[in-house]
Amino acid sequence: MTAQVITVTSGKGGVGKTTAVANLATALAMDGRKVVCIDGDIGLRNLDVIMGLENRIVYDIVDVIEGRCKLKQAMIRDKHYPDMYLIPAAQTRDKNAVSPSDMIRICNDLRPDTDFVIIDSPAGIERGFRNSIAAADRVLVVTNPEVSAVRDADRVVGILEAEEKGTPSLILNRLNPTLVRNNDMLSAEDVLDLLGIHLIGVVPEDESVIIGSNRGAPVVTDPKSRAGQAFRNIAKRIQGNEVPFMELEQQNILWTAFQRLTGRK
Amino acid sequence: MFNFFRKKRSAESAKERLQLVLVHDRTDLTPAQLESLKDELITAISRYIEIDPEAVQIGLERDGRSQRLVADIPLRGVSRHRAG
Numbered sequence: 001m002t003a004q005v006i007t008v009t010s011g012k013g014g015v016g017k018t019t020a021v022a023n024l025a026t027a028l029a030m031d032g033r034k035v036v037c038i039d040g041d042i043g044l045r046n047l048d049v050i051m052g053l054e055n056r057i058v059y060d061i062v063d064v065i066e067g068r069c070k071l072k073q074a075m076i077r078d079k080h081y082p083d084m085y086l087i088p089a090a091q092t093r094d095k096n097a098v099s100p101s102d103m104i105r106i107c108n109d110l111r112p113d114t115d116f117v118i119i120d121s122p123a124g125i126e127r128g129f130r131n132s133i134a135a136a137d138r139v140l141v142v143t144n145p146e147v148s149a150v151r152d153a154d155r156v157v158g159i160l161e162a163e164e165k166g167t168p169s170l171i172l173n174r175l176n177p178t179l180v181r182n183n184d185m186l187s188a189e190d191v192l193d194l195l196g197i198h199l200i201g202v203v204p205e206d207e208s209v210i211i212g213s214n215r216g217a218p219v220v221t222d223p224k225s226r227a228g229q230a231f232r233n234i235a236k237r238i239q240g241n242e243v244p245f246m247e248l249e250q251q252n253i254l255w256t257a258f259q260r261l262t263g264r265k
Numbered sequence: 266m267f268n269f270f271r272k273k274r275s276a277e278s279a280k281e282r283l284q285l286v287l288v289h290d291r292t293d294l295t296p297a298q299l300e301s302l303k304d305e306l307i308t309a310i311s312r313y314i315e316i317d318p319e320a321v322q323i324g325l326e327r328d329g330r331s332q333r334l335v336a337d338i339p340l341r342g343v344s345r346h347r348a349g
Contacts, residue, residue, distance in 0.1 A: 147279050147286075154287050161330070183274035190280050194287060196330040 003114040007136035011152030013123030027235030029081035040132035041122035045089035052216020062090035100134030107135035139168035169200035201234035
């Protein structure tokens with residue numbers, strides 16, 4: 001095994017990075033992969049509550065870096081998937097407690113017996129973001145179909161290219177198909193055209209995501225959830241499988257064709 | 266015809282506004298800087314060839330993730346040169 005290190009970032013806060021990390025990691029674990037999640041948001045940790053592991057934290061990533069514990073001791077095993085682990089962020093320290101070389105070292109220690117290391121980057125383009133992308137083999141940029149989120153995503157894509165991290169893939173989160181159909185929300189095609197990067201998945205807006213966060217149980221485990229299905233599809237694509245895009249986009253294409261036919265557009 | 270009376274839907278405004286903002290974000294060039302670049306370009310070119318300063322168009326265009334600076338500079342009095 002040699003793990004692939006994937007960093008999830010966004011520029012703007014609140015677009016669903018942490019939710020995406022928890023769901024993708026869980027979906028990969030459901031497919032039998034060994035996954036380690038790292039919360040890169042030192043001082044504002046949240047991946048632990050989204051994954052429902054907040055009561056199990058003893059050591060965090062800064063304890064590993066400063067030699068107070070072994071890497072294995074800071075890896076919290078998931079309640080349901082024994083091959084999924086979380087390395088939590090420190091809550092009472094700041095981002096300067098971690099350096100890019102610390103992240104590279106930790107990821108290299110994890111690589112030999114892990115399939116995927118998924119890093120939850122903090123919002124912004126400062127130290128915490130730089131730490132989070134340092135070890136990445138691949139970067140996923142999460143955005144919402146909204147002007148401020150797309151603008152910030154574009155900045156992040158530009159920085160990743162300047163840092164020679166390659167062109168990231170896009171997760172378009174919280175798309176509302178009804179608003180798109182009424183031309184009151186940017187469509188997946190619009191966002192792709194603006195950002196000029198490859199799309200790895202579109203996640204529809206879905207109430208079950210909030211319900212999942214409330215319970216600390218990522219929504220991918222709910223077979224009926226549309227957002228859960230979208231995250232399961234992205235996890236398959238990460239593993240190199242070709243999965244067709246969900247119906248929500250096909251509906252839009254048909255609707256657009258219908259509008260053109262009837263002269264409504 | 267219908268389009269003339271139709272109020273533009275918000276997704277269209279969002280896309281158009283973003284197209285402009287992203288071009289300037291990516292090049293780190295403000296509209297004011299672009300204007301002064303245009304003035305300097307006109308001055309420099311005018312030293313060598315006669316142009317119509319009023320007709321000069323300069324703008325940034327997007328092609329996927331790359332940007333280009335496009336200038337359209339009509340020359341003045343070309344026919345006279347040709348005749349001479």
